[in-house]
Amino acid sequence: SEYRRVLEENRKLYNQVQDLKGNIRVYCRVRPFLGGHSNRPSTVDRIDDGSMSIVSPSKYSKEGRKSFSFNKVFGPSATQGEVFSDTQSLIRSVLDGYNVCIFAYGQTGSGKTYTMSGPTELTEETLGVNYRALSDLFVLSQERKHTICYDISVQMLEIYNDQIRDLLATDSTNRRLEVRNSSQNGINVPEASLIPVSSTSDVLNLMNIGQNNRAVCSTAMNDRSSRSHSCLTVHVQGRDLTSGAILRGCMHLVDLAGSERVDKSEVIGDRLKEAQHINKSLSALGDVISSLAQKNAHVPYRNSKLTQLLQDSLGGQAKTLMFVHISPEPEALGETLSTLKFAERVSTVELGAARVNK
Numbered sequence: 125s126e127y128r129r130v131l132e133e134n135r136k137l138y139n140q141v142q143d144l145k146g147n148i149r150v151y152c153r154v155r156p157f158l159g160g161h162s163n164r165p166s167t168v169d170r171i172d173d174g175s176m177s178i179v180s181p182s183k184y185s186k187e188g189r190k191s192f193s194f195n196k197v198f199g200p201s202a203t204q205g206e207v208f209s210d211t212q213s214l215i216r217s218v219l220d221g222y223n224v225c226i227f228a229y230g231q232t233g234s235g236k237t238y239t240m241s242g243p244t245e246l247t248e249e250t251l252g253v254n255y256r257a258l259s260d261l262f263v264l265s266q267e268r269k270h271t272i273c274y275d276i277s278v279q280m281l282e283i284y285n286d287q288i289r290d291l292l293a294t295d296s297t298n299r300r301l302e303v304r305n306s307s308q309n310g311i312n313v314p315e316a317s318l319i320p321v322s323s324t325s326d327v328l329n330l331m332n333i334g335q336n337n338r339a340v341c342s343t344a345m346n347d348r349s350s351r352s353h354s355c356l357t358v359h360v361q362g363r364d365l366t367s368g369a370i371l372r373g374c375m376h377l378v379d380l381a382g383s384e385r386v387d388k389s390e391v392i393g394d395r396l397k398e399a400q401h402i403n404k405s406l407s408a409l410g411d412v413i414s415s416l417a418q419k420n421a422h423v424p425y426r427n428s429k430l431t432q433l434l435q436d437s438l439g440g441q442a443k444t445l446m447f448v449h450i451s452p453e454p455e456a457l458g459e460t461l462s463t464l465k466f467a468e469r470v471s472t473v474e475l476g477a478a479r480v481n482k
């Protein structure tokens with residue numbers, strides 16, 4: 125029966141991988157109310173596997189309802205483990221030589237960092253996608269060690285105001301790094317630290333270093349982390365022990381800058397510049413993914429550092445997963461709707477009956 129279970133598990137994973145081929149998936153996650161406010165009215169009033177509807181709590185009328193469909197919708201009670209379980213097949217494909225991008229999108233406070241890294245006080249249950257993904261890669265690469273020998277290494281980068289910075293640099297210089305898409309070994313920011321990892325404790329250490337490096341800047345510039353993109357890139361190189369053939373896969377785990385619109389009349393100077401860079405790079409990302417989803421001949425990768433950095437891992441054989449995050453509070457309704465609009469734009473889900481009310 126153990127054998128049957130393994131067979132069944134493999135069949136399930138195989139189907140998931142087939143399902144993901146050449147695809148862009150969009151999962152929506154709704155954050156729970158924080159601080160014991162769970163009895164407040166939520167803007168999300170129905171979640172049904174891949175669809176959800178949003179209401180304006182001030183007027184519970186039919187006209188006020190908008191429905192959206194995605195590959196999957198996770199409600200406020202979904203656990204980190206449940207959210208990750210639908211991502212596992214994607215992670216496995218990195219060991220087969222695919223490139224993968226996983227994004228967290230949403231307004232500040234909607235739960236992007238919670239999904240990718242977990243909360244500040246981590247427990248086994250609350251570990252985020254980043255840790256779980258690497259931990260899975262280690263387990264799977266061990267399982268294959270008699271046929272393929274894998275080397276796994278990571279980079280951690282931050283993109284702030286369209287400039288790339290190395291979050292694992294030991295000297296705290298603010299050197300600007302450049303993207304070189306033509307590199308032979310698939311490492312397109314060759315000047316950034318590339319650290320070999322072989323255990324989950326290595327990964328936790330590096331994640332701490334990266335987080336601290338981000339924090340150093342945020343005290344100087346008031347919560348900079350929500351206004352920059354952070355990217356944990358995992359490079360995997362496998363050598364087939366019989367033929368000596370080399371395969372390479374790479375995975376970008378990206379916690380994007382907050383997507384909220386900043387009122388241009390209210391900010392000036394640095395803050396305005398930041399807002400413009402964020403807008404520009406998030407729209408560039410939306411343009412790239414939606415032109416891939418529509419199978420356009422021209423994909424506008426060159427319009428931001430973010431899309432240049434991820435070029436090799438968006439489109440072609442690569443697989444993309446976008447987690448869009450929304451907050452349940454009525455005050456967030458405007459941002460929630462614009463987040464869901466963005467998500468629809470990058471999604472390939474067919475228009476379904478669920479959306480006739482829109």
Ligand code: ADP
Pocket residue numbers: 154155156158200230231232233234235236237238239242243244350449
């Ligand atoms: P963002 O990265 O989008 O700015 P955070 O991940 O920092 O948002 O989340 C904001 C707050 O909400 C944090 O205190 C975080 O721990 C909490 N939070 C977010 N998502 C969840 C969740 N699914 N369950 C419990 N708490 C959450």
